[in-house]
Amino acid sequence: MVYPGFRxxxxxxxxxxxxxxxxxxxxxxxxxxxKPAYLFCTDPAVPDTELVEEYARRWPLEVAGxxxxxxxxxxxxxxxxxxxxxxxxxFGMLLYSLTTGRHLPPRR
Numbered sequence: 710m711v712y713p714g715f716r717x718x719x720x721x722x723x724x725x726x727x728x729x730x731x732x733x734x735x736x737x738x739x740x741x742x743x744k745p746a747y748l749f750c751t752d753p754a755v756p757d758t759e760l761v762e763e764y765a766r767r768w769p770l771e772v773a774g775x776x777x778x779x780x781x782x783x784x785x786x787x788x789x790x791x792x793x794x795x796x797x798x799x800f801g802m803l804l805y806s807l808t809t810g811r812h813l814p815p816r817r
Contacts, residue, residue, distance in 0.1 A: 736761050777805040 734757050736746040750760050778784045783801030788794055 734760055736764075773802070773805065773809075776809075777802055781805055 729751060730753055732750050732753055734748045734750065736748060736757075738745075746761075746764065748760055748764055781801050781804060783798050783805075786794055786797035788797060
């Protein structure tokens with residue numbers, strides 16, 4: 710759900726490939742607390758609010774992926790066996806999830 714007062718603007722579209730339109734949406738916080746978000750989409754039928762909602766839904770996954778790479782170093786496994794390389798990233802994400810989940814406040 711997009712918050713009341715949250716404004717989006719879709720100024721124009723640009724073509725990236727022949728016949729393919731890339732639309733961009735600028736989402737601004739009405740209170741001026743957060744920086745504007747510039748979102749890109751290749752489907753012109755998607756409404757602005759749905760694009761912002763999908764972006765907000767995906768953002769925690771992006772943060773978790775970046776943090777696990779930065780803090781746990783899962784992008785640089787020191788293994789050579791193909792099976793170990795395939796297992797190191799999922800194990801690193803599991804380790805990150807367990808570590809951060811332990812420090813969350815309990816649900817009431």
